[in-house]
Amino acid sequence: xxxxxxxxxxxxxxxxxxxxxxxxxxxxxxxxxxxxxxxxxxxxxxxxxxxxxxxxxxxxxxxxxxxxxxxxxxxxxxxxxxxxxxxxxxxxxxxxxxxxxxxxxxxxxxxxxxxxxxxxxxxxxxxxxxxxxxxxxxxxxxxxxxxxxxxxxxxxxxxxxxxxxxxxxxxxxxxxxxxxxxxxxxxxxxxxxxxxxxxxxxxxxxxxxxxxxxxxxxxxxxxxxxxxxxxxxxxx
Numbered sequence: 001x002x003x004x005x006x007x008x009x010x011x012x013x014x015x016x017x018x019x020x021x022x023x024x025x026x027x028x029x030x031x032x033x034x035x036x037x038x039x040x041x042x043x044x045x046x047x048x049x050x051x052x053x054x055x056x057x058x059x060x061x062x063x064x065x066x067x068x069x070x071x072x073x074x075x076x077x078x079x080x081x082x083x084x085x086x087x088x089x090x091x092x093x094x095x096x097x098x099x100x101x102x103x104x105x106x107x108x109x110x111x112x113x114x115x116x117x118x119x120x121x122x123x124x125x126x127x128x129x130x131x132x133x134x135x136x137x138x139x140x141x142x143x144x145x146x147x148x149x150x151x152x153x154x155x156x157x158x159x160x161x162x163x164x165x166x167x168x169x170x171x172x173x174x175x176x177x178x179x180x181x182x183x184x185x186x187x188x189x190x191x192x193x194x195x196x197x198x199x200x201x202x203x204x205x206x207x208x209x210x211x212x213x214x215x216x217x218x219x220x221x222x223x224x225x226x227x228x229x230x231x232x233x234x235x236x
Contacts, residue, residue, distance in 0.1 A: 001027065001056050010075060011052040012108070017203040018190045019108070022140045022222035023052065025184050029136060029224040030056065030104070033231055036084075037103035040130065042092045043110030047072030047085075054081035058104060063090035092123040097130045103231065105131055106138040112163045117171070120164065124174050133229020137178065138222075141166050143185065145219035152192060168221060178225035185218040186210065 003011065003023065012019040030037075039058040041050040046069070050062035054076065062068055062076075068087045076082045090097065092107075093114070105127045111120045127137055144150065144165040166174075168185065175181050188206045193199035210218070 003052075003055070007051075007055065007079070010079070011048045011055075013046055013048045014196070015187075015191050015193075015199045015203070016196070017200045018187045018206065019140060019220060021184070021186045022108075022138075022220075025182075025222055026106075026138045026224060027056070029138065029182075033103070033136075038101070039104040039106065040090075040097070040102045040127075042090055042105070042107045042127070043113075044068060044072060047075050049106045049108055050085050051076055051079055051081060053104065053106065054084040055079065058084070060085045061088055061090075061102075062086070063088045065089065065091055092126055093119060094122070095126055095130065099129055100132040100135075102130050103132055103135050104138065105135070108140045109142055110139075112142050112165055115162045115164050117164065117174070120166075120171075121174055125177065128177050128227060131227045132231075133227060134231030135227045137175075137225040137227075139225075140220060140222040143168055143219050143221050145187075146217050149191075149219055166221060168216065175223065175225050179228040181223055181225040183224075184222045185215050185220065186222070187219040188213065188217055191219055 008020045009016045035057050037058045039053045039060045041053060041060060042063050044050055044062050044064045047062050050060045053060045062072065062085050067089055076085050111123050114120050114123060142165050144167050188209050190199045190203035190206055193202050
């Protein structure tokens with residue numbers, strides 16, 4: 001589905017021009033699968049990925065560690081998607097969701113908050129468990145990026161003390177239990193902007209720089225990971 005700029009902003013919500021680069025990558029991965037799919041979005045807070053999944057025709061469980069706030073529900077109502085979305089409290093470190101109960105799982109900027117690689121591995125394993133054979137994990141997560149990024153985060157981000165940014169390619173092994181994965185990295189300067197207007201402008205500069213600068217400098221990774229087995233061609 002081709003989204004308008006306003007829809008992309010509501011889906012990604014912060015630094016949206018950069019992070020929206022994940023959307024066509026994810027959309028392509030879902031093509032040809034039976035519809036509707038049962039989808040789980042975790043760490044949702046404001047409900048952006050749940051909105052994207054619903055706009056693409058899926059039935060969605062919108063979840064977070066705490067009750068999903070009213071703002072997320074209002075967002076879904078505004079876009080006419082409330083009838084496709086339900087809300088649950090889910091701790092991805094150890095859920096009570098049944099095995100093999102979803103066709104799609106998705107998260108954005110979530111597992112960094114878990115603080116350690118061991119905790120991140122447990123969360124990814126849990127998402128693998130709740131996916132059906134042939135299920136697909138879609139994610140976008142923050143990368144460690146350059147020394148400049150690390151220094152500025154220490155100075156300007158309140159969560160720097162506990163957040164574990166993914167290191168690439170060392171942390172590819174977090175997704176090793178999946179049959180195959182494809183990863184795309186993006187973003188160089190945009191997250192250094194102090195307002196959304198600045199970030200949007202800097203992301204246009206990134207469009208020019210990314211093809212000629214090392215991928216290790218980028219600050220975000222998007223992934224598509226497939227669980228072994230054929231997809232369910234007759235979803236409930």
